[in-house]
Amino acid sequence: MELLIAIVIGVLFGGGTYLILRPSLIRVVMGLALYSNAANLVMIACGGYSPDRTAPFVNSDTNSISTLMDPLPPDFILTAIVISFAVNALFLTTCYFVYLDHGTDDPGQLPVNKLKVENDFVE
């Protein structure tokens, strides 16, 4: 099981890196989403997940600790999922506005370093 999860994590991180390096903002967003899922899987693997372990406190008769799963990593994952969901939504919106502003979603075409930083008061 751990080997399977490790392979999946590797594939997700690899795919995420590939997407982040593509010249398209929407792919960068997807790559970051893959990253956050990979990180959540790391958490699952670190919590010692295996199919023959059960959730704690559900069947209180199975009181042998070795058959129970650690409840803390799933808590962490829930929190991390919520956060990454919010941040990804915000990032997607930002990318959309960048696309509206500049008419392209290719980071190479965007004037990232050329555009003068215009502030509210400078004409």
Added chain:
Amino acid sequence: MNLLVLPILVPLFTALLVALLNGRGMLQKVVSLGSCLWLTGFVFWLLLHVDKSGIESMCFGGWEAPFGIVFVADRLACIMLCLSMLVGTVVLVYTFWTVTDIQQKYFFYPLFQIVLLGVNWSFLSGDLFNLFVAYEVMLVGSYGMMMVGANRGQVLQTMKYIAINTIGSTLFVVGCGLLYATVGTLNFADLAQKTATLSGSRAGLVTAISMVLLVVFAMKTATFPLFFWLPDSYPVVPAGVSGYFAGLLTKVGVYSLLRVFIMVFRQDGHVFSINVLLVLSGFTMLLGVLGAMCQWDIRRILSWHIISQVGYMVMGVGLAANPMIAEVAIAGTIFYIVHHIIVKSSLFLIGGIAERVSGTQEIRKMGGLLDMAPGVALLFIVASLSLAGMPPFSGFLCKLVLIRAGLTGGNYLIVFVALVTGFLTLYSMTKIWSYAFWRNQCHKVVGFNYRGMMAPTAILVVMTILMGLYAQPFLSLGQRAARSVLDPQGYIAAVLGSGDEEPVADTPLEVSEPSRDPMRLVCGQPKEHRR
């Protein structure tokens, strides 16, 4: 002590209230200022209380420490909280004059409270995952702050900022997971207890995981290989708020380095990661100041200086690898953080005034500010000399403590780099001074009343003078904070202790013992103590 939750509850409810009051500018200002002032008073009281009667902790929902969420206020956390609220209040008053209608319409004041909430939360967190959540709250607030009332340039820079920080957060989660799998806990106190007993391959594993966290914190502090995002993103933040960002956000990273690398990781071979920090700090200082020298936008120059100044603080953390000088180095770092937050925020606020008075960001187009705004020139020269480390101000003393610690420990190379950086900082500040202030006026006069923005800026500048002239209380407070970071027994007892309401006293302090006094170490030991 349940009151510990106030530094995050007050900004949270203020944010909600101020959001409901949207459209009534005056009321929003009064409510935000009232809550900031009140909370500033509270955190200063908390600092005095913790300094006197030991570390306070609180468990959420009564779940006891290693399992539940815990907030801990030790001296270091309280010092940072005080700075956060002090600079936050000053910056809030400053923004009353700079905020535009469109920014106010799109929730400027609620977002500012959210940033305060995130920063305060990260100082109080008692476990690593909670620190991650606090980081995220702080970052989401800062994303909003960068884009409030945004134009094209701001949105573009914010996009980069979000992308780099999302990658950082992913690594943070991975680091938390790996650490949990290895040690079985994420609570700082519990980790400090458990890593101290590790040795062999487990210890090596924890050191490897600490490198993952090092990348995360290096991204937040803008340490050497990962500083590229900072000079682009900070100048696009609205003028006043960039003072808060410049002062506090990177220092949250330095605080995390102190907390995690000095206090928590105590396994066999943890000195390795501290030495890595020392090497990185040299590059950070030098490259930061070299970057500043070839820039022409005032706030961009100041942003590059944040990088080089962060190098000094990381150097202080790195010097702690040598146990002989660890206490002085950490005390110097804490004093440096205090100095830097105050001076860098004031410089950004002054930069904001200079931009408004001259109507441009580029120092080559400014000029004549000395005649037009002599008060601003005075504030700038004091703050910039303090930043460069000139004697009467606080910048001199904290550099002196760090450099003295480096010389005592025999780290001559890093001391040399630090001195060269200080010299180049002076050059870079002289450049701003001679271009923006001393030259003849070469722009049209913008009829802008900057006097209202002067008062909050002046408060910070006066503080750097006071800290330079009357440094002993700050230094000895920093030293006491350093001692409880380096020896976490008091922290562990306060968090994991008996669990009931009985306050756990910190280790007794002997402040007056002369040989451990940092000032004594700076000014030289008495003859018989010398080898």
